[in-house]
Amino acid sequence: MAMIGKRLSPGDPFPALRARHDAKAFDALEYLSGHWGVVLVYRGDWCPFCRAQLSNFQRHISDFERTGVRVLAISVDSEADATAMVKRSQLTFPVLYAADPDWLAKNLGAYVSDDAHGRYVNSTAFILDPKERVVLAVYSSGAVGRLVAEDALGLIGYLQKQPAPALTERHAESGFPVPRGHSI
Numbered sequence: 001m002a003m004i005g006k007r008l009s010p011g012d013p014f015p016a017l018r019a020r021h022d023a024k025a026f027d028a029l030e031y032l033s034g035h036w037g038v039v040l041v042y043r044g045d046w047c048p049f050c051r052a053q054l055s056n057f058q059r060h061i062s063d064f065e066r067t068g069v070r071v072l073a074i075s076v077d078s079e080a081d082a083t084a085m086v087k088r089s090q091l092t093f094p095v096l097y098a099a100d101p102d103w104l105a106k107n108l109g110a111y112v113s114d115d116a117h118g119r120y121v122n123s124t125a126f127i128l129d130p131k132e133r134v135v136l137a138v139y140s141s142g143a144v145g146r147l148v149a150e151d152a153l154g155l156i157g158y159l160q161k162q163p164a165p166a167l168t169e170r171h172a173e174s175g176f177p178v179p180r181g182h183s184i
Contacts, residue, residue: 004102007109012134014039014126015107019074019096026096032070034130036156040073040147041110041124045081045088046117049143053123055089060149069156076101076120111141127152135159 008014017028017039028039040057042050057064057071064071074096075082082097101121105112110124123140125147136155138147 004112005106005109007139008126008134008137010134010136014128014132014134017074017096017107020079020098021094021096023079026094028072028074028096029132031072031094032128032132036067036069036130036160037126037128037132038064038069038071038147038152039126039128040071041104041108041121042073042075043113043120043122043143044075044077044117045085047143049146050075050123051085051089053146053148054085054091054095057093057149057152058089058091060153061092063153064149067153067157067160069153072096074099074104076104076118109137110139125152127155129159 014029014032019026019028032039038057040053042054044050054073057073061071071093072095073091073093076099077085077097079097082095085091086095099121101112101119104110104121104124108124108126111122113120113122122142123138123146125138126134127136127147129135136147138145140146
């Protein structure tokens with residue numbers, strides 16, 4: 001298992017993410033622009049933990065829609081495997097496929113694995129603000145340890161109620177992310 005790139009931190013801009021959806025090119029940032037967003041990178045249709053995570057988000061999709069949050073998922077799966085995932089879990093949010101695992105690792109900082117399932121990216125999730133900046137990044141180096149819908153909804157709901165954006169900026173000397181208006 002390897003991680004090729006730098007992990008994204010709160011306040012970082014989310015990279016331009018493009019993959020396939022419904023047999024055509026899909027621009028994730030264009031879809032998410034101006035909205036709160038959740039990006040779920042999953043291992044593949046073969047992974048029962050991934051199916052459970054995506055199903056968890058689907059059960060709460062009306063809550064996400066009501067609060068103006070867009071959800072999308074992405075994997076290295078083939079079109080056939082992604083279509084099977086969508087049908088089996090009755091997913092209504094975009095599920096992107098045919099992503100390059102090395103590009104995801106380099107640009108998102110995700111862990112890549114090579115095993116009997118091929119080369120794939122381990123579970124990684126991001127919550128983005130309406131300006132496509134990372135608010136939260138969750139990285140897993142294996143099968144478990146992933147963002148759940150209830151936590152995403154809770155955090156986004158909290159941030160949406162703040163009088164000023166409760167996002168982060170970087171401390172001038174350490175570079176450590178701190179809530180805007182606070183110091184360390």
